[in-house]
Amino acid sequence: MGAEARPARPAVRAAARVGRRGLTRRERRAAAVAYAFLTPALVLLGVFTFYPVLFGTALALFDYDVISPPRFVGLAHFRAMAEDRYFWIALGNSVKFLLVVPVLQGLSIALAVTVNKPVRGIRWFRAAYYLPVVTSMVAVGLMWRWLLEQDGVVNWLLLSIGALARPVAWLGDPDLALYAVMFVTLWKGLGFYMVIYLVGLQAISPEVEEAAVVDGATRWQVFRRVTLPLLRPSILLASTISAMAALKVFEEVYVMTGGGPMFRTYTMFYYIFDRGFQQLDMGYAAALAVVLAGAILALSAVNFRIFREGGWTYH
């Protein structure tokens, strides 16, 4: 990103050179105009984006039930977490949910490569693959809940092709529910990441790939040694977005399983929602949110390391 990339208007820049110390009249005018335009946005972001970051961290050190005034408890919430069974269940499930990231990214790359070849009508196929992205999670969750019923369509399909011996209650089975939810996340996310990779693929000049073909590389070798490395910026972006989304998964769980069966789909964000908004235990919920934010930032940092610094070198 470069706020400085574009030269400002020459007149204004000249003025900036003149008045290095103290602001010139022109500069003051520019500042007044600029901040007049910026103020509404900055005020709203200040109250609802920056303030929560600061105050949310502070709130984690208090007991607060919305009714009585907050009471300072220091690090007690964090100590309580170590003993809190539901915290560990929720954290474990959220971390398990990260399994969706490599699968989703791999399939999205494959899908993007498939639809990158221009054939007649490809536009409509791309649109079809994107449709789940713009569909409400409420509608998606409801319909998959019905599809995944024990006597639902998914079981019928798997039974008739012989992939299953007897019907399975996908969302009701404690060992399967989390994976069933992950499958729906995958189904809904494919189109979104497909677009990110399509943009990445279209930025690769065809000559590079053609040169490899001339050198006698097979189709797979070209993909593996040329296309995939060049796609790295897109992979970094997409997998970071996807990992953040996986760690804070909530909506599909809320609509499809409500955290059950037996807390097997209970995730960190679900626990924050429960503690904060159902039990009005805002201090503890804020402490949970701090832990989740820490996990998300750490994961993004790791992700950046892997894809920036040649954890994936090809030569």
Next chain:
Amino acid sequence: MGLAVRYAGLAALAAFAIFPLLWLLSIALRATGSVFGFPPQLVPWPVSAAHFVTVWQTMPLPRFFANTVLLCGAAVALNVVLCAMAAYPLARIEFPGRKLVAALLLSTLMLPGHVGMIVNFVTLLRLGLVDTYAGVLLPGAVSVFGIFLLRQAFLTVPAELEDAARIDGASEWGIWWRVMLPVIAPALAALALFEFVAVWNSFLWPLIVLKTPEKYPLAVGLLYLSGLFAHNTRAVAAGAVLMTIPIVVVFLFTQRYFLRGLTVGAVR
């Protein structure tokens, strides 16, 4: 690879992506019979609109529809105007603190969103905005994504246009409104579309802020109905179809905005 094979593959993938949506439509359209059981009745026959009528007349669906339209309209207007205002000086005016403001805004893209929800709810309590549309709208009234999207657009406006307007004696506000905004209209449309879809579909924040069911937007209302009318799967399915149709129509007419990949351009 043969063209036929390619199309067969593409069609199979398309079936995977849209079959669940078609099935939803199919169960909403079929008059009677069980939704579950083997083999499932995939083709709705005899077709009937009865469930759409039921859900429209006996459940407060028209109300939810009106609420959603209101919320979406307000959210789109707020975002487009406020983001366009904030993006303009960041792209076109050199002023003290510009880099700092840009860096500050950029840092929010790295922050895990949603984590501020708890504090925002406490803030709304203090301001007395719980159970109001202002409470639903204000925390999302400015999107940083939108600011950067529009900043990119403002950067592409030729300086001559601005200079000409300035010579004609236009005010800064006039330049922004009459010269800049018309030029970046496609970017404004893109932001409006993304915001529309996001707000139409959002349910977590409205669910937290709104306490009165009459104020629910469709996404929350449908969830509420699916609990109340759990026995009437077909009516709930009809409600889900009614909620999805406007988005699908909007998407099909404006798909190029979605399929061009705005995320990448905006973050880079």
